[in-house]
Amino acid sequence: xxxxxxxxxxxxxxxxxxxxxxxxxxxxxxxxxxxxxxxxxxxxxxxxxxxxxxxxxxxxxxxxxxxxxxxxxxxxxxxxxxxxxxxxxxxxxxxxxxxxxxxxxxxxxxxxxxxxxxxxxxxxxxxxxxxxxxxxxxxxxxxxxxxxxxxxxxxxxxxxxxxxxxxxxxxxxxxxxxxxxxxxxxxxxxxxxxxxxxxxxxxxxxxxxxxxxxxx
Amino acid sequence: xxxxxxxxxxxxxxxxxxxxxxxxxxxxxxxxxxxxxxxxxxxxxxxxxxxxxxxxxxxxxxxxxxxxxxxxxxxxxxxxxxxxxxxxxxxxxxxxxxxxxxxxxxxxxxxxxxxxxxxxxxxxxxxxxxxxxxxxxxxxxxxxxxxxxxxxxxxxxxxxxxxxxxxxxxxxxxxxxxxxxxxxxxxxxxxxxxxxxxxxxxxxxxxxxxxxxxxxxxxxxxxxxxxxxxxxxxxxxxxxxxxxxxxxxxxxxxxxxxxxxxxxxxxxxxxxxxxxxxxxxxxxxxxxxxxxxxxxxxxxxxxxxxxxxxxxxxxxxxxxx
Numbered sequence: 001x002x003x004x005x006x007x008x009x010x011x012x013x014x015x016x017x018x019x020x021x022x023x024x025x026x027x028x029x030x031x032x033x034x035x036x037x038x039x040x041x042x043x044x045x046x047x048x049x050x051x052x053x054x055x056x057x058x059x060x061x062x063x064x065x066x067x068x069x070x071x072x073x074x075x076x077x078x079x080x081x082x083x084x085x086x087x088x089x090x091x092x093x094x095x096x097x098x099x100x101x102x103x104x105x106x107x108x109x110x111x112x113x114x115x116x117x118x119x120x121x122x123x124x125x126x127x128x129x130x131x132x133x134x135x136x137x138x139x140x141x142x143x144x145x146x147x148x149x150x151x152x153x154x155x156x157x158x159x160x161x162x163x164x165x166x167x168x169x170x171x172x173x174x175x176x177x178x179x180x181x182x183x184x185x186x187x188x189x190x191x192x193x194x195x196x197x198x199x200x201x202x203x204x205x206x207x208x209x210x211x212x213x214x215x216x
Numbered sequence: 217x218x219x220x221x222x223x224x225x226x227x228x229x230x231x232x233x234x235x236x237x238x239x240x241x242x243x244x245x246x247x248x249x250x251x252x253x254x255x256x257x258x259x260x261x262x263x264x265x266x267x268x269x270x271x272x273x274x275x276x277x278x279x280x281x282x283x284x285x286x287x288x289x290x291x292x293x294x295x296x297x298x299x300x301x302x303x304x305x306x307x308x309x310x311x312x313x314x315x316x317x318x319x320x321x322x323x324x325x326x327x328x329x330x331x332x333x334x335x336x337x338x339x340x341x342x343x344x345x346x347x348x349x350x351x352x353x354x355x356x357x358x359x360x361x362x363x364x365x366x367x368x369x370x371x372x373x374x375x376x377x378x379x380x381x382x383x384x385x386x387x388x389x390x391x392x393x394x395x396x397x398x399x400x401x402x403x404x405x406x407x408x409x410x411x412x413x414x415x416x417x418x419x420x421x422x423x424x425x426x427x428x429x430x431x432x433x434x435x436x437x438x439x440x441x442x443x444x445x446x447x448x449x450x451x452x453x454x455x456x457x458x459x460x461x462x463x464x465x466x467x468x469x470x471x472x473x474x475x476x477x478x479x480x481x482x483x484x485x486x487x488x489x490x491x492x493x494x495x496x497x498x499x500x501x502x503x504x505x506x507x508x509x510x511x512x513x514x515x516x517x518x519x520x521x522x523x524x525x526x527x528x529x530x531x532x533x534x535x536x537x
Contacts, residue, residue: 033504041303042292042499043355044508106512111492119489173490176400176471177300 003077014081018088021055022095045103052096057170057184059089060163064191071198083139086159090136093129121172128165131158160195163188267428268362272343279346284357288501290431294351295452296400297386297393298433304395305433312392312453314430314437323383323459326374333437337423339372340364344427345420347443349450350482350519356496361441362424367415369457375411379459382414383407384440384451393453401467407440407451408464408478412527418443421454444518446480477537481528482519486537 025048028039040047063086070078105111115122135156137143144152167188171181291306298308317333342362350356370382386405390396396403413419422441423430430436435452442449448468458464468476475489484494495512518524528536 029505029508033506036504038287038291038503040503040508042288042501042503042507043302043497044503045497046302046353046355048508103508111494115492118487121490175490176296177398 007077007080011081011084015084018059018085021051021092025051045099048099049096049104052092052099053170054180056089056092056096057163057166059085059092060159060166061184061187061191063089064159064163064188068191068194087136087139090132093132097126097129121169124165124172125169128162128169131162131165135159135162160192163191268342268424271362271427272341274343277343277345277347279348279358281346281348281358282500283346283360284499285501286426288499289357289359289425290433291501292357292499293433294353294447295433295435297395297403297405297453299395300400308394309432309436311394312432312436314432314453317437317455319438319454320456320458321373322456324376324379324461325459326376328373336369337364337438340368342423343420345422345441347441348519349441349443349447350496350515352446352448352476352480352488352491352493354491354493354496354515355499356513356515356519357499360426361420361422362427362430363420363422363441365417366419366421366440367417369421370411370414373459375459378461380411381460381462381464382409382411383456383458383460383464384409384454385456385458386451387453387455402470405451405467406464407449407466408460409442409449410463410527413442413524416524416527418521418524444481444521444524446476446482448476449480479528479533479536481517481524481533481537482515483517483533483537484515485517486534 025040028037029044031037032040032044063082066078066082066085070076101107101109101112105115116126117123135158138147138152138155147155164185167181167185170184171178174181292302293305294302295305295309298305298312315333318330319333319336320328320330322328342364344360344362346358346360348356349359366382384407386403387393388396388404409419420441421438422435423438425431425434430439435450435454438454439452440450440454449466463478466476466478466480468480469478482493487493493515496515498510498513500507500510
């Protein structure tokens with residue numbers, strides 16, 4: 001199977017799989033409302049906030065994993081899925097913020113502004129979200145062309161600080177038992193370390209090559 | 217007046233439950249089943265499932281607010297000894313053995329020692345107190361407790377003039393409370409009240425909910441309930457009551473002193489670094505869409521229990537949060 005056909009098959013599959021967490025939340029809401037279950041617990045507002053925030057972080061991590069995975073498996077074509085996964089991270093981020101502002105704060109925007117200013121974990125979260133919006137807005141082919149590859153790459157490097165801020169936001173929000181953010185943080189650390197090592201090697205190679213050219 | 221107290225021997229198994237009551241309960245269950253199952257249980261089934269009889273019901277301690285359902289009260293708990301998730305205690309608290317249970321009374325009091333819980337309970341007239349419970353996480357419930365005034369118990373043990381505070385401790389037992397193996401909090405969970413707070417008639421020790429035994433996940437077999445303070449002050453599964461001279465350490469204050477003070481009175485004007493305390497989400501026990509969009513409730517000073525204001529005259533309650 002060539003790359004094009006496999007992409008035609010797998011892209012929709014990845015798309016549908018990425019929607020599953022959202023679909024589950026909708027199903028759970030239906031089930032709790034109509035069938036009297038408690039899938040969303042007795043406090044569905046908090047459950048929505050938490051689940052959507054969790055999936056935002058998970059999709060950021062998945063997006064960050066694409067490049068190392070493509071390198072290790074020597075499958076460049078995997079890079080083609082990165083934009084979609086990144087946009088899903090943003091999708092869950094939008095839902096997370098909407099759930100917080102709409103359901104938790106019940107659209108009290110004055111309260112929201114106060115939260116952003118006064119509560120550091122929300123400040124951190126909103127900074128990460130704003131940066132993510134900038135990446136989403138510049139994710140189209142047209143934008144890449146308009147910005148130029150180098151500027152675009154530099155901007156989209158922001159996904160690393162966004163991931164770190166996301167985990168910090170999660171960590172600061174928790175009262176006790178920090179195991180989850182620590183797990184997420186460790187994964188992000190490994191991914192960051194990997195990229196750093198790759199960069200060091202590439203720089204080393206380039207220097208050697210430059211030295212060789214100069215000698216010749 | 218006939219007052220029935222539960223003895224050690226009639227702890228909670230059906231065999232020693234007064235027979236007529238046991239039968240009543242059965243016939244009620246049968247009736248409910250015939251009527252179409254649990255969905256048709258009345259909203260407030262305490263009399264039907266009561267193991268505690270002749271509960272005193274002072275209208276002063278009832279409320280017009282609709283109580284949270286038993287399912288809600290027992291499914292949404294903060295009890296980190298059984299896990300940090302809200303639904304963990306319900307899943308995990310079955311390992312707790314609420315009988316036999318002993319409580320140590322210690323410190324500055326004429327009578328001290330280790331007592332069997334049922335001996336401690338014997339002389340007390342149990343009451344139903346329907347209280348709001350306000351969690352610092354900005355959610356609340358309405359809970360029909362079964363209990364008795366903490367002050368009545370304190371008087372029995374005759375604290376001396378040196379007893380300025382009352383300190384409480386939760387059980388430490390990694391077999392019964394498996395999550396205590398993890399350093400989530402500084403075990404044991406400890407709490408405390410100033411003596412005048414502890415003597416306030418609103419402060420109770422609770423041994424049940426909805427006329428029945430305290431469910432494990434709610435702090436069986438005996439817990440503190442201080443309705444004008446955030447929920448974490450109402451320590452669960454108490455094994456020690458200690459009369460002390462100095463303000464005792466309290467778990468959440470140790471964990472994050474800037475966030476949780478010793479007093480922890482419900483106060484909509486004192487912003488918590490994590491949550492605005494101005495409003496609260498009422499957990500009704502009814503989940504789904506209704507719970508998702510239910511309007512928030514304005515939080516009241518002292519959780520609406522204004523009677524206690526006189527305990528704090530002249531105190532800056534923002535600084536002494």
